[in-house]
Amino acid sequence: MRTSILILGSLALFMSCHTPKNNSQSLPIVPSNPIKQPMMYTLKSGKNSITFTSFGVNLAGDLYLPEGFDSSKKYKAIVGASPFPQVKEQVLATYGPEMAERGFVFLGFDYLGMGDSPALPGEHKQSRYMFRLIENTWDAVSYLGSLPFVEEVYGLGVCQGGSIIASAAVTDHRIKKIATVSGMMAADAFQWTDKNAANQLIAAANASMQKQYITGKPDYVAPFGLNDEQSREEYIGEAAFPEMAGESYDYYGRDGYRGPKAVENFTNMHIGDQAMQSLISIGEAYADKIVQPTLVVYGADAPTAVCSTAFIDKLTNTHEVLAVPNFSHVDFYFKPAAVKVSTDAVAEFFAK
Template sequence: MTNPTLIAGNNKVTFKSFGVDLVGDLYLPEGFNESKKYKAIVGASPFPQVKEQVLGTYGPEMAKRGFVFLGFDYLGMGDSPALPGEYKQSRYMFRLIENTWDAVSYLGTLPFVEEIYGLGVCQGGSIIASASVTDHRIKKIATVSGMMAADGFQWTDRNIANMMIEAANASRQKMYETGEADYNAPNVLTDEYTKEEFVGLGVNPMAADTYDYYGKDGVAGPGTIKNFTNMHIGDQAMQSLISIGEHYADKIVQPSLIIYSPSAFTAICSTQFIEKLTNEHEVLTFDEFGHVDFYYKPDAVKASTDAVAEFFNK
């Protein structure tokens, strides 16, 4: 664990998880004073992002609102290493949860941290929801365009789900036998597609929005963000098709805020999760925004970060 001299703004930090150093950005508010106490947020990002994407947008915004914010690269992603003998671009759900627990532990070592909250966007919503089930050090959680209830989204067409599983199984076997990484594009988008090519495939109902963010010409695509690629380890579906937070939703005790767009293709991932909650929770909807809008568009980011700040400050 590295604790450099900390200043307002973005600070590069590391902390241990699975015995290796995960790399993070610790955003501190203006006028930061180590002798004061602050509310801290551990951020969880969409799949398959690195810390410079959504977390690099939300971190400064939450710091402006007076919070300490930790965004970090999960094991095998971005600036964080893979385990010995394993491969980069290996974002596995169960490890994401444990990485998050270790991020909470790291924040707990900082003398200026008073309470710890969780904020997850897209897949990050599932990660934060899952992590909070048995980590009550996280005092409140908020999700934005969260993919918590993934069953109704990913398993609606069992044939497609089973095809994904078959391909993932084959990839895992290949990697075991060859000792070499096997990569594919789990969201179909590659680093080479033009927008016209990707939209023309007709396989993604959010294709245009997805490309505008992740494409090679996108605002946060491989041509813009260091260490990001749309390519991923080939056995990813063996874990990404399992949603823990959804099935333990009724066990979550922390007050929760769920923000989503009813008009978004992914709305069901929030609505079915909300139906299962038994805790104190609030729901905030923005019909004027789409799923990806919350990643980076100024009006959507302001709406969500204002709401999260108000909720965490209650």
């Protein structure tokens, strides 16, 4: 019962109307074919704004480089995959510096239609679709592989990013190892136990898709019931599960750690047909096909733990598990103690 009722409040940990912010597209860039460009050698330790090509457009990214970076040396690189519906200034901006501090190159980027990355012509912003996320990830791997100082590429996914990385790795063996943190790789049990609730989400998503096709205009909704204007008291007061709502608000809410006031390019509003793809658990379906060594880190007592444990049960590769007590799902997004545990574990695993 506990699992079934979490779908509506927690499709708040990763999945009505308000127009999202108009995101700026002006960025200093490193070209997506940097081997031929001397501009690549202006890269420096710390955060570098870059772009790379996917679906024929330039996606915006941040490339984090270790202290004392030397372009003539070789480094292990990580492509990061973020939670739904995040942009690169959120979890990836927490994990990027941490992994660079541990000696890795780290790429965080905005998926097609998100943050500083454009939507395709004729399409709408805030349209983060699962199958495109996988292809964007493959192109991010290609970008990292084009950098002469990158020796190997690994994948790190947090929350929905865990499913993205796991799914991308099935047929992209250029990714040599993967790690997931609070990963939503096996979300079927989490999302479909209450099939009536799931089908209500589908009905709303189907209606939104039809509306957008007919009008040609975006239909923005609040997937978690959380918009950009609510106070903590207002949101929790309307929530069926106040504790979970409080945890979500403290990160995503108007006054949250990485909410719309703290992160200019972020909004809680999202395209209305999102559930048509987010309800498909690709990572779980293909877990037994993953050949790369895999690390799974999750909060042992978090309500989303089943999304990691059910995935682990289906793995047939070499894998390691770190189930951490006393940390929730969202703690691993930004709480210093939880982030230290996860980044230390990931660094040790990738360094082997």
